[in-house]
Amino acid sequence: MSGNLPSILKFADQTGEYKRQVSTFRDQIEPGSAKFPPAVGRYRLYISHACPWANRTAIVRALKNLEKVIDVIAVDYLMTDKGWHFSDPKTTPGSDVEPQYNFNYLSELYKKANPNYSGRYTVPVLWDSVNETIVNNESSEIIRMLNTCFDEFIDNKLNFYPIELQSKIDEVNSWIYDDINNGVYKAGFATKQNVYEDHCIKVFKALDKVENVLLGNNQKYLINDTLTEADIRLFTTIIRFDPVYVGHFKCNLKTIQNDYPNIMRWLKNLYFLNGVKETINMDHIKKHYYMSHLNINPNKIYSLGGVYKFMQ
Ligand SMILES: N[C@@H](CCC(=O)N[C@@H](CS)C(=O)NCC(=O)O)C(=O)O
Numbered sequence: 099m100s101g102n103l104p105s106i107l108k109f110a111d112q113t114g115e116y117k118r119q120v121s122t123f124r125d126q127i128e129p130g131s132a133k134f135p136p137a138v139g140r141y142r143l144y145i146s147h148a149c150p151w152a153n154r155t156a157i158v159r160a161l162k163n164l165e166k167v168i169d170v171i172a173v174d175y176l177m178t179d180k181g182w183h184f185s186d187p188k189t190t191p192g193s194d195v196e197p198q199y200n201f202n203y204l205s206e207l208y209k210k211a212n213p214n215y216s217g218r219y220t221v222p223v224l225w226d227s228v229n230e231t232i233v234n235n236e237s238s239e240i241i242r243m244l245n246t247c248f249d250e251f252i253d254n255k256l257n258f259y260p261i262e263l264q265s266k267i268d269e270v271n272s273w274i275y276d277d278i279n280n281g282v283y284k285a286g287f288a289t290k291q292n293v294y295e296d297h298c299i300k301v302f303k304a305l306d307k308v309e310n311v312l313l314g315n316n317q318k319y320l321i322n323d324t325l326t327e328a329d330i331r332l333f334t335t336i337i338r339f340d341p342v343y344v345g346h347f348k349c350n351l352k353t354i355q356n357d358y359p360n361i362m363r364w365l366k367n368l369y370f371l372n373g374v375k376e377t378i379n380m381d382h383i384k385k386h387y388y389m390s391h392l393n394i395n396p397n398k399i400y401s402l403g404g405v406y407k408f409m410q
Contacts, residue, residue, distance in 0.1 A: 114290030160373030286347025
């Protein structure tokens with residue numbers, strides 16, 4: 099079956115391993131920058147509601163009250179052999195049309211930024227409507243820009259990467275990225291049994307470690323009592339875990355709802371923080387994964403269960 103799939107829908111290499119590509123556009127918006135200065139209404143985020151990496155950027159935008167500073171455009175939940183596309187919200191609620199060029203595909207934005215671009219057309223994209231180019235397509239860097247670069251335009255001075263916690267945040271991000279954020283993909287996209295098993299086991303070892311961190315003193319956040327980007331980065335994976343990763347990616351040694359009470363407490367708390375729940379579109383999440391990854395779910399049947407009770 100996977101032999102007949104277009105290359106855009108093939109995720110694992112010959113060894114059966116999924117290797118995430120390194121993002122290409124890595125410019126920075128910076129106060130004083132000649133090319134990319136902070137400004138209101140100039141930059142735009144292209145996201146997918148389904149995508150956990152893009153969801154990080156939408157959450158930081160919401161928590162920082164940047165809604166009037168940066169617009170968000172969401173692609174259709176379905177990723178086809180032509181990649182992400184834009185849809186009319188009347189036909190696909192939660193999706194947007196492309197506002198600057200009326201493009202149909204995200205790939206057209208990448209080609210506009212660089213006609214020779216040959217990588218994958220991923221979300222999130224931070225777009226500069228003045229220079230008509232992509233500033234950055236790496237979520238971990240985009241959330242750092244949103245965290246501080248636009249502070250002159252807003253009252254909200256929350257800082258999710260404070261200097262005194264940076265080394266601790268980097269350390270937590272590192273194992274959570276490898277074993278949880280990307281770990282679920284490595285398990286789910288594996289095309290060899292032993293590769294799947296290794297990654298699946300690593301996912302749950304790392305979740306056990308998170309549970310222990312949060313258990314200590316009934317801890318509210320991953321790092322002491324401070325909400326940091328480490329929480330936001332983990333949240334976007336956990337909110338998708340029981341609804342999608344347990345079934346679709348076969349990460350099913352345990353579930354969050356039944357086996358991780360402290361992660362559940364932490365998850366619920368974050369979900370109800372200012373503006374976060376509005377960034378979660380479970381319809382897009384479920385349909386995207388189950389209907390786009392034809393390599394692992396060729397009949398596109400999406401599962402009904404798994405959604406956390408506090409979301410219903
Ligand atoms: N390193 C990127 C990863 C983004 C990424 O992989 N996004 C996925 C959606 S969840 C995507 O757009 N995939 C399209 C493709 O691989 O063709 C980031 O964190 O920003």
